[in-house]
Amino acid sequence: MDTGTHVVMGLGIGALATLDPVVAQDPITAQSILVGALIGSQAPDFDTVLKLKNNAVYIRHHRGITHSIPAVLIWPLLISWAILLFTPGANWLHLWLWTFLAVFLHVFVDIFNAYGTQALRPFTRRWIALGVINIFDPFIFISHLIGFIFWYTGFHPGYTFLTIYGILIIYYLLRINAQQNVIKEVKKIIPDATEIIVSPTIRWGKWHLAIKTPTQFYVAKAENKNIIIHDEYDRAPVPKTPVIETAKEDPNLSAFLSFSPVYRWEVEETEEGYEVRFIDLRYRSKGHYPFVAVVQLEGFEIISSYTGWVYSEDTLRKKLDLATE
Missing domain, CATH: 2.60.40 (Immunoglobulin-like)
Known part of the structure; x- marks a missing residue:
């Protein structure tokens, strides 16, 4: 999900925690849990900083190890221990439990969009992307805002968000059913x-x-x-030619292939040598396929490459030119 939705979900978990008798009777623990839930709802996406390095590293690792089974266990420990440094009177067990729920919910809802996560690492590096919920879903986001309004006007936050999450479970089931109906229609024509x-x-x-x-x-x-x-x-298989095998050694193309489950490929002979292009077919937008990996070669030497989202050929050329500098 997008950052904004993860934030409101963190607040929602903090509100839900008021149903816990220990939390309801201890303001320090309640405040600590609200902070822990907010941080926990964002923690798995801390790997976004990898984008500062380059797209290849980001694509290969984003929603990878930080969303894995060990990470879901480690994040709450780190966050709860850090919070206890500032609120030593808080109940650690309940702080850890609600922070764990916030981290788990982050990873859980991420598997329902088309990007997915490697949530089952270390058992498998397979991307789990159920393709049910958009990265930003207005119904989910607005439901939380309505809950905050009820909370602000005096309704019990725990029961308010217990009701909202009950509604959202039904919403997810309806979305799964709608997706399955689409798949059935596809199978009728293909x-x-x-x-x-x-x-x-x-x-x-x-x-x-x-x-x-x-x-x-x-x-x-x-x-x-x-x-x-x-x-x-x-559906032409990728040939094992010297040009393509060399291009596959490039980090940008390698990252693309580790992430994309459906793509087509092109090899164009240029004045300098060759241009190898792989095009992800999932993200068609206004007749254009923006998620690509391109490798330029002189003979069998890689001189430039790029992977990521680009929405025009001019932009792509500029990025490839920058890569050669």
């Missing part, structure tokens, strides 16, 4: 589909689709029960 990657949008009835068959890739969208196919590509 019965040999082997994999259907569904990406939700901010609108309830609109979904982006990347579909694999044994021989084709389809890029489509679903609007309510209507499946509209935008593009169709032959």
Whole structure:
């Protein structure tokens, strides 16, 4: 989810904690838990700082180890111990438990969007992306704001957010059902589909689709029960040529391939040598595929590369030129 939603969820967990008798009777513990829940709701995304290094490192590691099973256990320990340095009178066990819930909820809700997480590390590095909820979902965010208004006007915060989270569980179930209905409609028109990657949008009835068959890739969208196919590509296996094998050694392309489950590839011969391009098919926007990895070679020597989101060819060229400097 986006940062704003994680923040309001952290506050929501802090409100829910008032149902805990120990918390209700101890203002210091209650304040500590509110801080712990806020920090815990953000902690797994601290790896965003990797973007300062470069896109390849960010793409390969964001939502990786910081969202793993060990991290979900370690974050609450670090946060609760740090808070106790400033509020030694707080009940540590209850502070840890509610901070743990905030961290767990962060990772749990992240698996429902199209980006996903490596939440089952160290057992597997597979990306878990259920494609049910958009990165920013207005219903989830506004539900929390309504809860804060009720809290501010005197309603019990614990029961208020217990009700809101009950409603959100139903909302998630409805979204899962809506997604399954989209998959059923796709299978009606593409019965040999082997994999259907569904990406939700901010609108309830609109979904982006990347579909694999044994021989084709389809890029489509679903609007309510209507499946509209935008593009169709032959599913050509990536050849093991010297040019492509060299390009795969580049960190940018390597990071792209570690993350993207559905892509097409191109090799173009240039005056200097070759340009190898891999294009993720999940993120079509206004007829353009913005998430790419590009490697430029002189002979079999890599001279420039880039991976990330770009929305025009001019911007991509500028980024590749900067990479050569």
